[in-house]
Amino acid sequence: MQxxxxxxxxxxxxxxxxxxxxxxxxxxxxxxxxxxxxSALLNIESSQITFSTDSFTVSPLFFPGGDIGKLSICGTCxxxxxxxxxxxxLTCSFMIEEGMSLRELxxxxxxxxxxxxxxxxxxxxxxxxxxxxxxxxxxxxNTSGIGEVLYSGISAHNLVEDMxxxxxxxxxxxxxVIFASREGISLDSNLTTDSASLYxxxxxxxxxxxxxxxxxxxxxxxxxxxxxxWAKASNICIEIEEEAVPVxxxxxxxxxxxxxxxxxxxxxxxxxxxxxxxxxxxxxxVLKKSNPNAQIIGKVTNQYPQKVILNSSWGTKRxxxxxxxxxxxxxx
Amino acid sequence: MQxxxxxxxxxxxxxxxxxxxxxxxxxxxxxxxxxxxxSALLNIESSQITFSTDSFTVSPLFFPGGDIGKLSICGTCxxxxxxxxxxxxLTCSFMIEEGMSLRELxxxxxxxxxxxxxxxxxxxxxxxxxxxxxxxxxxxxNTSGIGEVLYSGISAHNLVEDMxxxxxxxxxxxxxVIFASREGISLDSNLTTDSASLYxxxxxxxxxxxxxxxxxxxxxxxxxxxxxxWAKASNICIEIEEEAVPVxxxxxxxxxxxxxxxxxxxxxxxxxxxxxxxxxxxxxxVLKKSNPNAQIIGKVTNQYPQKVILNSSWGTKRxxxxxxxxxxxxxx
Numbered sequence: 091m092q093x094x095x096x097x098x099x100x101x102x103x104x105x106x107x108x109x110x111x112x113x114x115x116x117x118x119x120x121x122x123x124x125x126x127x128x129s130a131l132l133n134i135e136s137s138q139i140t141f142s143t144d145s146f147t148v149s150p151l152f153f154p155g156g157d158i159g160k161l162s163i164c165g166t167c168x169x170x171x172x173x174x175x176x177x178x179x180l181t182c183s184f185m186i187e188e189g190m191s192l193r194e195l196x197x198x199x200x201x202x203x204x205x206x207x208x209x210x211x212x213x214x215x216x217x218x219x220x221x222x223x224x225x226x227x228x229x230x231x232n233t234s235g236i237g238e239v240l241y242s243g244i245s246a247h248n249l250v251e252d253m254x255x256x257x258x259x260x261x262x263x264x265x266x267v268i269f270a271s272r273e274g275i276s277l278d279s280n281l282t283t284d285s286a287s288l289y290x291x292x293x294x295x296x297x298x299x300x301x302x303x304x305x306x307x308x309x310x311x312x313x314x315x316x317x318x319x320w321a322k323a324s325n326i327c328i329e330i331e332e333e334a335v336p337v338x339x340x341x342x343x344x345x346x347x348x349x350x351x352x353x354x355x356x357x358x359x360x361x362x363x364x365x366x367x368x369x370x371x372x373x374x375x376v377l378k379k380s381n382p383n384a385q386i387i388g389k390v391t392n393q394y395p396q397k398v399i400l401n402s403s404w405g406t407k408r409x410x411x412x413x414x415x416x417x418x419x420x421x422x
Numbered sequence: 423m424q425x426x427x428x429x430x431x432x433x434x435x436x437x438x439x440x441x442x443x444x445x446x447x448x449x450x451x452x453x454x455x456x457x458x459x460x461s462a463l464l465n466i467e468s469s470q471i472t473f474s475t476d477s478f479t480v481s482p483l484f485f486p487g488g489d490i491g492k493l494s495i496c497g498t499c500x501x502x503x504x505x506x507x508x509x510x511x512l513t514c515s516f517m518i519e520e521g522m523s524l525r526e527l528x529x530x531x532x533x534x535x536x537x538x539x540x541x542x543x544x545x546x547x548x549x550x551x552x553x554x555x556x557x558x559x560x561x562x563x564n565t566s567g568i569g570e571v572l573y574s575g576i577s578a579h580n581l582v583e584d585m586x587x588x589x590x591x592x593x594x595x596x597x598x599v600i601f602a603s604r605e606g607i608s609l610d611s612n613l614t615t616d617s618a619s620l621y622x623x624x625x626x627x628x629x630x631x632x633x634x635x636x637x638x639x640x641x642x643x644x645x646x647x648x649x650x651x652w653a654k655a656s657n658i659c660i661e662i663e664e665e666a667v668p669v670x671x672x673x674x675x676x677x678x679x680x681x682x683x684x685x686x687x688x689x690x691x692x693x694x695x696x697x698x699x700x701x702x703x704x705x706x707x708v709l710k711k712s713n714p715n716a717q718i719i720g721k722v723t724n725q726y727p728q729k730v731i732l733n734s735s736w737g738t739k740r741x742x743x744x745x746x747x748x749x750x751x752x753x754x
Contacts, residue, residue, distance in 0.1 A: 096748070097748040097751045098746065098747050098748050098749075100642075100751060101642060101643060101745060101746065101747065101748065101749045102641060102642025102643030102644075102647050102688070102745070102749070103642075103643040103646075103647055103686075103744050103745035103746050103747075103749065104744045104745065104746035105746060105747075106642075106643070107744075127504075127505065127577065127578055127638070128474060128500075128501040128502075128504040128505055128638060128639070129472040129473055129474030129501045129502050129504070129505050129507070129567075129569070130472065130473045130474065131470060131471075131472055131505065131571070132470070132471050132472070132473055133469060133470055134466050134468075134469060134470070134471055136466075137465060137466060138463060138464070138465055138466070139463075139464050139466055140461040140462065140463055140464070141461055141462045141464055141511060141513060141546055141547055141568060142460060142461030142462065142513065142547050143513035143514070143515045143547055143548065143549050143564065143566055144515065144549050145515040145516075145517050145549055145551050145562075145564055147517055147551045147553050147557070147558070149557070168460075169460040169461045170460075170461050172459075172460040172461070173459065173460055173461050173463065175461070179473060181473060181474065181475035181566050182475070183475050183476065183477040183564055183566075184477075185477050185479060185517075185562055188751075214473055215473055215474050215475055216475065217475050217476050217477055219477050219479045219752075220751065221479050221559070221751060221752055222751055222752070224556075224559070225479070225481070225558070225559040225752065226479075226557070226558050226559070226562070227553070227556070227557040227558070230477075230517055230558070230562065232475065232477055232515055232564035232566075234475055234513050234515075234564075234566030235461075236473060236568070237461070239463070245459065246459055306459070306460060307460070309434060310432075310433060310434025310435075310438075311433060311434030311435040311438070312434075314435075315434050315435055354435075356434070412435050412436045412439075413433060413434070413435035413436065414430065414433070414435050414436040414437060415430050415433065415435075415437075416428070416429040416430050416433065417430075417433040417434070417435065419429045419432060419520075419552065419553060419554055420551075420553055420554070420557065
């Protein structure tokens with residue numbers, strides 16, 4: 091096999107099949123994928139499923155703590171987990187630029203396999219396109235997924251006064267790492283992306299019998315986008331204690347450079363949850379087993395319906411708006 | 423709203439939501455999509471479903487008889503239909519180049535809506551990425567779909583001696599049209615892509631109680647790729663009567679220009695089926711209601727297992743191999 095992807099690898103014929111066999115089947119092989127023809131046949135046990143899609147266009151393809159492959163599995167599995175579902179079946183589609191190194195592609199596929207194992211999920215169908223040089227920047231990946239709903243009743247519409255708002259770890263790491271990698275900024279620290287599969291943490295929360303009312307991973311638009319969506323959907327106010335929001339100092343540094351709020355930075359393995367305040371400490375205890383930086387950051391009030399307020403330690407208040415403008419493109 | 427896509431339209435924040443509301447929801451709106459958060463919640467009635475994905479990178483975006491939007495819905499719905507399933511739920515993901523015209527995007531989304539209606543399928547979840555100029559050529563679309571299996575037992579492994587091989591219409595129109603559009607060749611004819619949703623035809627075949635054993639739309643790699651896969655999977659020989667293969671003269675002309683077999687050209691709304699030879703005429707009758715060029719093109723034999731043979735009207739024979747080499751990139 092050649093060392094680089096050629097247009098023939100996307101021809102629907104011989105070379106295409108060779109690429110599928112030698113790279114994709116090698117890592118993704120399972121009983122369903124083997125029998126898959128134009129589409130995969132699945133036997134569904136649960137009557138309620140979740141279905142989600144995400145395309146990944148991140149640049150660079152490799153960054154501290156992850157790569158586009160890891161991101162592509164975490165992203166879709168997390169979207170399923172955030173609806174209380176166990177990620178089960180994924181499709182993946184590769185859009186590859188002619189000339190891409192096969193060694194790099196294989197490294198990315200290997201990351202995908204590793205992350206699939208954490209979720210106990212399977213790739214059941216796929217697609218490969220190769221486009222001429224210049225038609226795409228190296229590689230885009232789409233993953234779509236089906237999850238079986240284990241815990242129902244989670245929704246952005248569920249928030250009511252007095253609930254606590256909790257984040258699962260320190261925020262903004264992914265945005266900061268991608269920006270630094272792209273701009274060649276050496277971080278002089280061990281800061282890595284937060285990219286991670288969240289199903290195990292979601293399961294632990296539900297296994298502890300916590301009444302999680304809303305759950306969302308804070309991807310593009312960051313924690314600020316999640317909180318604003320919730321405030322609007324539930325017609326309540328969310329008040330955040332600025333000092334309680336966990337942000338690593340390296341991320342704060344990048345934010346100053348960018349002129350961004352850490353609350354607007356993208357995360358790929360960090361989630362926000364809302365639950366009755368009496369259960370907040372218990373939720374924290376569960377989350378801290380995965381990351382010691384989990385924190386209660388605020389509460390639901392009726393002060394300014396549909397708004398998010400940041401309370402500073404100096405006693406001042408300001409609105410935290412829905413992010414707007416360019417932010418960072420190609421973050422995921 | 424601006425006239426062109428900006429990076430802000432992919433920020434996960436305010437402008438992103440505006441694009442979703444004004445373009446995507448406008449055309450795709452339905453009860454499930456409205457309630458969709460990180461993923462869509464679906465109630466599944468059938469215990470067996472099919473799941474498929476396809477990314478569309480076609481160039482140009484618009485061509486005689488279709489556009490990337492039509493292709494993106496037909497492609498995934500057809501992959502589901504070819505497994506005997508009713509297309510039900512789709513996700514779509516747009517990867518858009520900064521600067522793309524919103525009017526063109528809307529035109530594409532409108533084509534998608536029209537084709538969804540033919541399939542009686544719904545978009546239930548989506549994703550939008552905007553990448554800086556030069557990172558992708560205008561627009562890629564991924565669609566993934568779930569179908570409910572109505573007719574089971576279709577497989578490439580089912581072919582046995584004496585079955586008939588039927589094509590649903592004349593072949594190669596899509597490949598020929600894309601090639602001509604891209605190269606600026608004026609066809610001086612009304613040749614259009616064959617791109618079409620095939621579920622209605624599949625349903626008609628099954629409603630006629632025909633025992634369809636194998637079914638496949640002849641996309642990249644064309645009819646030649648399908649026949650070779652079947653011959654291999656079922657360990658039989660397929661013999662094709664070259665003269666019986668329906669090819670329009672404009673397509674033949676393009677083939678001569680390209681030095682290609684029409685049997686290798688991509689189709690986007692043409693399928694091949696295998697069934698007991700006694701039922702071939704009845705199948706033809708059903709198919710001719712959609713297209714008068716449907717044809718019985720060959721049969722399954724044991725002459726050269728795993729091979730496809732082309733019999734010419736002069737009495738000569740040659741192997742029709744699995745396509746290889748570059749063929750036409752960005753055909754779908």
